[in-house]
Each structure stands twice: as C-alpha cells, then as structure tokens.
Amino acid sequence: MAAYDVETVVSVHHWSDRLFSFRTTRSPGIRFESGQFLMLGLEVDGKPLMRAYSVASANYESHLEFLSIKVPNGPLTSRLQLLRPGEQVLIGHKPVGTLMVDGLLPGKSIYLFSTGTGLAPFLSIVRDPRVYERFESVVLVHCVREIQELAYKNLLQGTLYEHELVGPCARERLIYVPTVTRQPYETTGRITELLESGRLSLLTNLPELDGRTDRVMLCGSIAMTKDLGQLLEHRGLALAKAGHGGHYLVERAFVEQ
Numbered sequence: 001m002a003a004y005d006v007e008t009v010v011s012v013h014h015w016s017d018r019l020f021s022f023r024t025t026r027s028p029g030i031r032f033e034s035g036q037f038l039m040l041g042l043e044v045d046g047k048p049l050m051r052a053y054s055v056a057s058a059n060y061e062s063h064l065e066f067l068s069i070k071v072p073n074g075p076l077t078s079r080l081q082l083l084r085p086g087e088q089v090l091i092g093h094k095p096v097g098t099l100m101v102d103g104l105l106p107g108k109s110i111y112l113f114s115t116g117t118g119l120a121p122f123l124s125i126v127r128d129p130r131v132y133e134r135f136e137s138v139v140l141v142h143c144v145r146e147i148q149e150l151a152y153k154n155l156l157q158g159t160l161y162e163h164e165l166v167g168p169c170a171r172e173r174l175i176y177v178p179t180v181t182r183q184p185y186e187t188t189g190r191i192t193e194l195l196e197s198g199r200l201s202l203l204t205n206l207p208e209l210d211g212r213t214d215r216v217m218l219c220g221s222i223a224m225t226k227d228l229g230q231l232l233e234h235r236g237l238a239l240a241k242a243g244h245g246g247h248y249l250v251e252r253a254f255v256e257q
C-alpha cells in the first residue's frame, strides 16, 4: 500500500498574506480522531515533500480541511499557497497526535488555547459531539497578531451554531474568545495575560481556571506552550502522559528552527 493518498483540492481560501485554508477530497482509508495530525505535502522533483498538518475538519466529514501558514521561502508552503482547485496533494494514512479529549481526566470545563495555526486541531474538536458530552463548557481562545488572522471567526461566532449535528450543543456550551496582540480589538493581549489578569473569567463568565475542575489543551509556538504550561502547573494542573489521563495536553503547532 502506498504511504500517501493522492487527494484533489476542492477549494482554497486566503485569510491574509500569512494564512490560508484548503479543502481536499478524502479517501475512505484516511481515518483520524479529532485533534490529530496527518502528513501532507506535494511531489517535488519526483519525491514527496511532506510536513505535519493538523486536520481542521471533523472526523465524520467527507472532505479534509487544513489551515496553513505561508512561510516566506518555506520549502512546502511557498508551493502549497499556490494551490488551485483541481490540483493534487499527498496525504499520509497514519494519524498522530496527543490532542484527544480521551487523554484528559473528567472535568467541568475544557479550555482550548491556541495561537496562529494552532487553531486547526480545535476546529476539528469543536465540531465533534464528544467534547460536549464530556464537558459542560468548551472555551476556545484564539490569539493572533492581527485581526485578519482570526480565521474561522464567522464559523465560530455564527454558522457552527446552525450545524445539524453539533449546533445545539455548541449554542449551549461553546464559548469562543478571539484575542489580538498587535492591533486594537475588542479583546487584546496574550492568553497568559488574559488568565493572569482574571479577564478570561470575566469574558467567559466562568470561575478562574482551576486544576480541580478544569482541563486544558494547548496548541501553538514553543514560547506559548512553555509559558502557558508553567502557568497551568502553578494552578495545580498536571500534564497528561501517554496512557495516563492528566489535566492538560500540549501539541506544538510547528517546529522552530
């Protein structure tokens, strides 16, 4: 069996000069849990050029969706950003990743903290009914530099709540908090600042995040996952290790060089 499926691009959407999304067909052999990532790429000079990509679509959907950065001169993304509908990409069969709700101990609220493309796995998770079965409140915080980078804002502030499968649960339980760091916006500041100042509690109308009741997933840069990890440990949350449920889970959104 070939290591990669050839999938066809169905649509492409450019959010900004740094960020875009695309949808592809999905072969029946591609299975994944909400929150996992797959290897995705293009054939370049007769060889696969592959990178890890979190799946942004729900695991029951017939297409696959990805949210991508555009790295200037990036080996893959300088090519990937030129994709047009009808063109082909390679997608691996083996889903990987730690951001799965089953890896967490039971709790009352789950906080999904993301920066940039770290939003991608959470787009899959908030479209999965299981997260609403396990948690009373699902708080999704997306922190970006500029307003334009608040990808999927319309979904998260509107159309998701009309979704046939998860709309009613999302209306009752999902709280979306977009925050911007380099432009004036209704909510500004890093996630650590929102937590330390108590502003997140005011914005969500929930008690301050507490390890006794709350669970967390982090997806972003090394700096973001490090700073937030430390803050969570101070609040009594323990990192979930493979096979042992914990209070929080971490996935880096990319590898820094």
Ligand SMILES: Cc1cc2nc3c(=O)[nH]c(=O)nc-3n(C[C@H](O)[C@H](O)[C@H](O)COP(=O)(O)OP(=O)(O)OC[C@H]3O[C@@H](n4cnc5c(N)ncnc54)[C@H](O)[C@@H]3O)c2cc1C
Pocket: 037, 051, 052, 053, 054, 055, 066, 067, 068, 069, 071, 073, 074, 075, 076, 077, 078, 116, 117, 120, 251, 252, 253, 254, 255, 256, 257
């Ligand atoms: C577990 C995992 C999941 C990932 N999921 C996604 C995803 O859903 N969407 C996505 O766009 N990328 C994701 N990445 C990053 C992805 O694998 C590639 O690095 C990215 O597509 C750039 O590829 P490139 O070949 O153009 O540049 P690379 O040579 O891979 O990267 C060059 C540099 O660009 C920067 N960079 C790379 N990716 C990002 C990013 N996402 N945000 C900000 N800076 C970045 C880093 O400084 C990196 O060193 C993920 C990485 C990991 C480890």
